Amino acid sequence: MTEKYVQTLERSLDILEVLAQAEEPLGVTEIGNRISLHKSTVHRILQTLCYRGYVEKEKNNERYHLGLKIVELGIRFFNDLEIRKVAAPFLADLAKSFDEVVHLVLPDDGEVVYIDKRESSHVVSMRSKVGRRAPMHCTAVGKAILSTMPEEEVRQILKEKGMPKYTAYTVTNPDELLEKLKVIKQTRIAEEQEENEIGIVCAGTPIFDYSGRAIGAISVSGPASRIREKGLERIGQELKQAGEQISASLGFNYFGSAV
Amino acid sequence: MTEKYVQTLERSLDILEVLAQAEEPLGVTEIGNRISLHKSTVHRILQTLCYRGYVEKEKNNERYHLGLKIVELGIRFFNDLEIRKVAAPFLADLAKSFDEVVHLVLPDDGEVVYIDKRESSHVVSMRSKVGRRAPMHCTAVGKAILSTMPEEEVRQILKEKGMPKYTAYTVTNPDELLEKLKVIKQTRIAEEQEENEIGIVCAGTPIFDYSGRAIGAISVSGPASRIREKGLERIGQELKQAGEQISASLGFNYFGSAV
DNA sequence: AACGAGGTTTCAAATTTTGAAACAATGGAT
DNA sequence: ATCCATTGTTTCAAAATTTGAAACCTCGTT
Structure with missing residues (x-):
């Protein structure tokens, strides 16, 4: 690759950060719009973040917010x-x-x-x-x-x-x-x-x-x-x-x- | 891809989690050993995580620990x-x-x-x-x-x-x-x-x-x-x-x- | 000085990721 | 009830990225 950073990882972190900054949960297309990514790319990354617990999908709609894994890692480090x-x-x-x-x-x-x-x-x-x-x-x-x-x-x-x-x-x-x-x-x-x-x-x-x-x-x-x-x-x-x-x-x- | 989760992202989360669980900072090879990844792969992912502030390299050796960005996301979500x-x-x-x-x-x-x-x-x-x-x-x-x-x-x-x-x-x-x-x-x-x-x-x-x-x-x-x-x-x-x-x-x- | 281990870099091959396109679902307007 | 627009979800060929073997560098130990 021509760039020296891992693109897929950067995109994933972009998603996490846009969710952190949002005042309320966001949908796939909205996330894609905010960070200039195709909604099918966003969707796939969100599936992985959800699976790992870093993002959570709301039960009654298709919007996403940060998950408890982020808290877990952040606070564990913070406490130490x-x-x-x-x-x-x-x-x-x-x-x-x-x-x-x-x-x-x-x-x-x-x-x-x-x-x-x-x-x-x-x-x-x-x-x-x-x-x-x-x-x-x-x-x-x-x-x-x-x-x-x-x-x-x-x-x-x-x-x-x-x-x-x-x-x-x-x-x-x-x-x-x-x-x-x-x-x-x-x-x-x-x-x-x-x-x-x-x-x-x-x-x-x-x-x-x-x-x-x-x-x-x-x-x-x-x-x-x-x-x-x-x-x-x-x-x-x-x-x-x-x-x-x-x-x-x-x-x-x-x-x-x-x- | 045959799997339904993004492999590069999963690997990156593995790295973050192994650093979170470690009692002390870890080197590239050690991280690779713990999560069965090639050290050159680990190194490249770490470069990106460092660049984005999620991981930090110690100043006087080549060992890595979690960075303040993790705390920032985790606590921001936590506070809300x-x-x-x-x-x-x-x-x-x-x-x-x-x-x-x-x-x-x-x-x-x-x-x-x-x-x-x-x-x-x-x-x-x-x-x-x-x-x-x-x-x-x-x-x-x-x-x-x-x-x-x-x-x-x-x-x-x-x-x-x-x-x-x-x-x-x-x-x-x-x-x-x-x-x-x-x-x-x-x-x-x-x-x-x-x-x-x-x-x-x-x-x-x-x-x-x-x-x-x-x-x-x-x-x-x-x-x-x-x-x-x-x-x-x-x-x-x-x-x-x-x-x-x-x-x-x-x-x-x-x-x-x-x- | 030599050696071993870990870190860093390179790049061809391998594999994954991407996003266009299609389809599904939902809510609003008529 | 129907139609439409928008968003979400899935597929897969093409494109692009990622991977890791190999080589090189650095450092500490013997």
């Missing part, structure tokens, strides 16, 4: 994530300490994926959700991770993902962001002042593994007024400490390169 | 499960009321899949885990669901899945189990007396959807002595009520067939 287990008590402490929303994310393909989220006692409408993605350029956790990367790699990510403007405060100039990342690299505390979500302020810090690579980040977020009242700097310091402790538990050696 | 959202407050109430472990399961391919689990304040070692499967013939939730099915369908499941003996109390005779299911069908309360796990006693009840089909079950479990002390019948009655309320919320009409 070392960083999530190690970080859990620290996240609980931070949530209790500040009574604000606390997150753990992992970087993935130039974005961050929310892996853990501790709610506060307040009702705060916030878009983050476990399993969901967010951009790096305008989130505290994203910037915390970017700040640990070589400039060339950062530029590559910004080029590939762009720098969409979510609020009036979103930084959309790569050079400007890279200047900010230099400061974050020093302090290891990333601040996000309503850059991703109006009214929400956030502090984030990276987590390193035994080899010295940033493999995640944690954050504390809340409404601007309340976070400023509690002191973003104080929150940042405790966050940084928690980040260091999590990193140490994962084998990161702060007194020299472990590579 | 209507029955899970509807049942959540009832599960919380039951957990608070009895201070024992509470479960929500969905049936899938002759087994049950744990969808929600509320822990108690006690330390109880129990095998159930969200995302995991369990047999139907010797769990309270499984029997609750089986009791709503026609006898022929139950026999089919018992034939396909067998009736493995987990404890001295596990019922392994289909006729005996079917007799018990008749009682459960009447009372809508399934009891499990150490049939799945020694020392653990459990009560379960089915959940119906708008069309009258059992689409799930809930249960309360704990150590035999404590559960008996609290009264399995009392627990069963409250459970049954909760099950009915959840079912009603899902559109089940108790005063006649909605089909």
